[in-house]
Amino acid sequence: MSSPVSFRISRAAEDLAQAISALSQRLVKLEQRQESLELQWRQYQQDSELIPADEMAMLDGVDRLLLECQELLDGSDLSSEHLSADEQVTSQEQASSEDFDQSDDSSESWSEDSTPLAA
Helix, strand or coil, rough: HHHHHHHHHHHHHHHHHEEEEHHHHHHHHHHHHHHHHHHHHHHHHHHHHHHHHHHHHHHHHHHHHHHHHHHHHHHHCCCHHHHHHHHHHHHHHHHHHHHHHHHHHHHECCCCCCEEEEE
């Protein structure tokens, strides 16, 4: 009767050993990845320190300009309703001026030296 108990204990110990081995391998992989990420972070910090101060100031200015442009674009979205009304007025004015131009063209024809000729 002691042999089935002994077998169960041996089997449980073997399962635990395999689990510990798998966890240890996973821990090693995670530690290697952490070291790799830390190395990349250090290189990034060193590279950012190599950028001259005047270039950083210029890049900061570009960032500010981009933000201002974005704000202007966002503001133009709000005023698009006003623009569409203005565009309608402009298109009506253009249509009326084209009608006026067409009535002038039908009564006179132009010669090559841009002097009107009687129809």
